Amino acid sequence: MKVIHNDLHHLHAAEFEFFRGDKVEAFEKSARADFVLRALQDVKFGEYVERESFPDDVITRVHSARYLNFIRGAHAEYLSLGGKGDAFPSVWSIRGMRSDVEPKNFAARMGLYSFDSGTPLTPGAYAGSRAGADCALTGAKLVAQGERSAFVLTRPPGHHAGSDFFGGYCFLNNAAIAAQYLRDYGASRVAILDVDYHHGNGTQEIFYARDDVFFASIHADPSTDYPFFLGYADEEGEGAGRGFNLNLPLAQGASPESWFAALEVAIAKTRVFKPDALVVSLGVDTYEGDPISHFKLRTREDYPRLGEMIAAMKVPTLFILEGGYAVKEIGDNVVSTLTGFESK
């Protein structure tokens, strides 16, 4: 399998994050990607392909230009205003408020383009994320050109980032950017399978009204788990996109059996859609030992099976790393999934 490693991911390194109001050590840290890289190398998995650079107009097929402009310059602007360290938003545009006007105030724009207070905008958040998007696009290009599969080893993750907002550690939605690239370069229908513990609210938001990108997600019930305000089973898409969004929320503590039962449903519906390409938002925070999640997948028993079931769909597949916060085990869980896929 081709592997595209984000060589610039370490540019984004948070000092700390806010978790439910407390200042804590960042869960989304550089070591995550480093452990995955080491685990791949330990078993000599994959052929490495260099990150290619893509122009901004590929990104703005998914993200709004004003959002991209903002996050590109945000941390420098923060410093120029006397800010120190990482930047955090403090006020949000909720229901009934406006998002059509972009305020002049920096704190206001931070809030306009985000939905939580726990995602640190570091000095290198944009550079690291933009390189990650290039990795996702490099992988998408390989798949568009006929590769059976590729794996994008990147962080920060992407699936919580929407068309014009960051949050949940995510700034650019790698999976959505890749799916759009596949659509623009040959695939008539693209499916996105999101197996991260958390709902991929950003990805859903981006494709919610479209019938050419099918989004299926297995995740923790949003009533109890982040991102809380999206990911319920009754969200089926809107307009032309009605029927092209599938949420399969599960209760905290759901067994591997229930998880795979949901995966069977997601795969069956994805098959009906007949995608020309598949993007997998591969979060492994479904792992039994994850520090902030509550599913129970096991390294040896379950992740290989996940890979095998995806392979059985026989669709060109692009895996993109999302969450997974049990840092020491994240590598093994990713390798287990990818080797499971390759075994079929």
Added chain:
Amino acid sequence: MKVIHNDLHHLHAAEFEFFRGDKVEAFEKSARADFVLRALQDVKFGEYVERESFPDDVITRVHSARYLNFIRGAHAEYLSLGGKGDAFPSVWSIRGMRSDVEPKNFAARMGLYSFDSGTPLTPGAYAGSRAGADCALTGAKLVAQGERSAFVLTRPPGHHAGSDFFGGYCFLNNAAIAAQYLRDYGASRVAILDVDYHHGNGTQEIFYARDDVFFASIHADPSTDYPFFLGYADEEGEGAGRGFNLNLPLAQGASPESWFAALEVAIAKTRVFKPDALVVSLGVDTYEGDPISHFKLRTREDYPRLGEMIAAMKVPTLFILEGGYAVKEIGDNVVSTLTGFESK
């Protein structure tokens, strides 16, 4: 003038607040109301009337029942979950996200019902605010029964609180609750004049589609000042309420002359509306010495004139204290306004 003092305001006393990401001493503190009380007593202003208790169904004419239920129990729930000190929200339901479903998760409900991260939900936030709403209702009842005017000396302020959200130090919208009471007990048309430095986004949101309550506000340009996402001049109301919302934003540093020119416009339009009663959201953070605001009104020259101009409308008037963070001067600025009113 009748004065209703919130004897329980000190139940809400924040340890600190977050201001643009920094943990700072709370601006909205108990001393604010204490200084106003002392300044009134120093000049022997007003006849004190005791706070009367009103049932919740008066409050839910303005706030949603689920919001009221939430904030009533929120801090106790926070403690029961192991929380310490004041509670702060951390994740919000922005555009495209859902607010129809109330999540089970406490942090999620904190975010669902708020729009900033800087408003501390203290152990006594609800009790202090609920007593404040009773004070506002006591004042409204006096005006409904024929008083020419009354002053509600309360904190925390209210005008940023919407039908189902807190923020900007506000939990219950005293001005909106009082205006609705006046509508329900005799007044056909009620005007709300908001002279606080910050736009009264909560009050606007509550009455935006109604033609029986006219809302006029003079405030700092939302593009540069809190609450940022509402308060622009083109917000004129919607549906039946079209034409019944008037925003007069001014640039930071606006002179007293420009401020009074805007007040002339607000008063002229309010006269056309022919209100049976007037509620004044009396923020004195328009003061030249305010630590977080940027207008230039002066204690002796400007606040008496404000009071006189309101009196000249000859409408029964209920003053309700909103912002004002120059603690030592807040009392003099309020007294200047109210004595100006009484002089006419």
